[in-house]
Amino acid sequence: MRRKVRTTLCLSSLGEMMFTFVKRRLALILIPVLLAAPAAAAPQENRYHRYAEVRQAVLDAAASYPVIARAAGIGRSVEGRELSILKLSKDVGVDHRRPEVLINCNQHANEHLTAEECLHLIRRYTTGYGTDPVVTEALDTRVVWIIPMVNPDGAEYDYTSLTPGTWRKNRNGLGVDLNRNWSYQWGCCGGSSPLPIAGDYRGPSPFSEPEIRAVRDFVNSRVVDGKQRITASIDIHTFSELVMWPWGYTKDDVTPARDAEVFQALGSRMAATNGYTPQQSSDLYISDGTMIDWLWATHRIWAMGMEMYPKGDIGGGLAGAFYPPASVIDRETTRNDRAVDLVVSYADCVPRVIGLGC
Secondary structure (H helix, E strand, C coil): CCCCCCCCCCHHHHHHHHHHHHHHHHHHHHHHHCCCCCCCCCCCCCCCCCHHHHHHHHHHHHHHCCCCEEEEEEEECCCCCEEEEEEECCCCCCCCCCCEEEEEECCCCCCHHHHHHHHHHHHHHHHHCCCCHHHHHHHHHCEEEEECCCCHHHHHHHHCCCCCCCCCCCCCCCCCCHHHCCCCCCCCCCCCECCCCCCCECCCCCCCCHHHHHHHHHHHHCEECCEECEEEEEEEEECCCEEEECCCCCCCCCCCHHHHHHHHHHHHHHHHHHCCEEEEHHHCCCCCCCHHHHHHHHHCCEEEEEEECCCCCCCCHHHHHHCCCHHHHHHHHHCCHHHHHHHHHCCCCHHHHHCCCC
């Protein structure tokens, strides 16, 4: 029997879910038609961070906290921007063979709140080490990798567009949806489009995009002596307020059943801390060629996804949902601290979440 997390829906919440689903699917069709053009700076720019600021924040963290933080580049975007990554761990230059956690943000260009989430985590881990017991324990026993902006070209383009919040893809031609460009079940199941104009265009081939090849190569590089060091990950998106897990390409659960139970338990515990809804990725809609599916299928990394605020419509159409007021940034990023802490704490043996060993 399939085991699923069940939630009871009242009519109002059902309507909200239907609105969110329809809105997101419409975005996949309409966003490419709203072709961006240079314009005045997007609203709340003084609180959201542009690419150069994000990259500088990574470099500053490494310079200010050299014992626990180290910055690097893992590759470049279509337009040549460096994809920055920050390694966080006690005695960061020493290989302690600790369990590793990968956290990445901003695969989709218009999901600017996600980059703020990664920047918040960088600040929390660096300033909190030695004073916050949870943070200190995490960096004493784990390695945390943070990629705050997987899609820098698209994010920059969206910031300077006539319609901020509406550009989803990278900047290769008409753009490719980076979270449909991963190789596992690429284009298999109606969960992406073969049409370049579509918002969920999967690209001409798996890993056709340099941004995704860079992240793939980094993950592959963490296989040391035949063992993948990264044991858990969080791929952060907006919007819908969800905690998700594989599969995205099918309604079937992962197998064996024990693994499905682990994902469901971890997702439920994460959601209990931030008020999100826990569900399998495909319960939102079918999506193929996604990062979390590839991480699990290829490396058996316990790959979680999060869809941040808002839960549904907050006014302002698609731009309002994908580019919420800057006044919510602090609230909505700190909201996820305990959920992230759970993933990091279980990274040594994620099945412990249901009382099993590794």
